Amino acid sequence: MHERSVVVIGAGIAGLVAALRLAHAGLSVTVLERGARPGGKMRSVAVDGVPVEAGPTVFTMRWIFDEIFAECGADLADRVVLQPAATLARHAWGPGEQLDLFADHDASVEAIAAFAGAREAEGYRRFCARAAEVYRTLEGPFIRGERPSPVDLAARVGLSGLGDLWRIQPFTTLWSALGDYFADPRLRQLFGRYATYCGSSPFEAPATLMLVAHVEAQGVWYVEGGLSRLARAVAELAAERGATIRYGAEVARIAVERGACVGVDLIDGERIPADRIVANADVAALGAGLFGSEAARAIGKVSPGERSLSAVTVCRSARATGFPLLRHTVFFGADYAAEFDAIRCGRLPTDPTVYVCAQDRADDGTAIAGPERLLCLVNAPARGRAQPFTPSEIAACETTLTRRLATSGLTLEGAPGIVTDPADFEGLFPGTGGALYGRASHGWMASFKRPGARTALPGLYLAGGSVHPGPGVPMAAQSGRLAADSLLADLKAGRASTRRSPRTAMSGGTSTP
Known part of the structure; x- marks a missing residue:
């Protein structure tokens, strides 16, 4: 067996991060990407001969990538040019109805006061304080580590943290919770839009998604060349650390023998042996059998009604x-x-x-x-x-x-x-129905339905925006980090990927939709 050989399916940001970390750890890593370039959804299209970013355009939690690069002996600032945004976004409703939000909290308070009055500005202050509390509550026990169950999450926060879990209003919709802070329907629209960052409706998504407000307040960055340039930077570093990235290589099936992964078969019939596979593909594609029946049984189907x-x-x-x-x-x-x-x-x-x-x-x-x-x-x-x-x-x-x-x-x-x-x-992105964020985050249990890195099929690990901790560039990068950590921990312990494996401590890092 190729016990230190890993195949990563897909050169989206999660697959690239996993490949980078695994190659840096000394494993033989081959990334197979059916497209012509890295990035997955972080893509550009040519319009009149000029590349236009056609995927994610907002970059938050820069320090996630700072950490990933540093952990692999590099400096993000040496690879991409970043500029902090002073203005987060402009919002418009009609003639003369315009509101800007700023990186400077007090400037946003003043702008909201001028737009909707002092009472709404005070509501914004309270909303930001609650958003920060939600983030602090979930960042350690939920985002940093393996996917917890509700019981696991309660255990991780301990008795002293149960009150914090209750205060973040997991059983309340975001739209309903926003009514506690804003009477102006335009402001409820503005902050309700945060649910769409993970492909969900504010009328069905949990109030915990207000944490996006805190994440954006911590910094939004412009990436010179767009987020597709960031993907290329990760791919370049992964190659420098020894990973092989093959473009135009489409995987037809995850090869399984005697109940464990042994490699992948390409559509042209080539078999690439490996006993560890990181699938940076939407779980809906895996569950639909696009990578073989064994992988489908290990993942399960995502129904059209669950799509983001x-x-x-x-x-x-x-x-x-x-x-x-x-x-x-x-x-x-x-x-x-x-x-x-x-x-x-x-x-x-x-x-x-x-x-x-x-x-x-x-x-x-x-x-x-x-x-x-x-x-x-x-x-x-x-x-x-x-x-x-x-x-x-x-x-x-x-x-x-x-x-x-x-x-x-x-x-x-x-x-x-x-x-x-x-x-x-x-x-x-086959098998998704066009859904861009995996499962929709509707209802308090939605986040717990996303699978973690380990699967029931020995040797198969998952990464990407459709798995824990969720969609968005930093979240997907974190999923690749968790997949690599899980795989390395299992190699060290001499076991294959399986949900029945004991839990393993994960390295740090966080992210955001």
């Missing part, structure tokens, strides 16, 4: 006039409840909230001369290829997107751009 949000995105090179865009700008629809009701029923909203990332804007909103790179995104149901939206439905979505921007005065002039819809996302 998908999206319709438009990547453009256009001239933006009539509204002062910042790097991150959100244009809210008039009726948030109706928007998510439509998505829940499998329809595209008729008045969607639109996120626009103006990728050439400076922190103060200064624009470049000429067309600028723009990513426009609206949330959509994950109907995938089973029930694809018709061309007329997608065209109508583009029209409603344009109408929502025009409500605040924004006009985009230029070619239509490149549209990606849920069926396209399923093509990019």
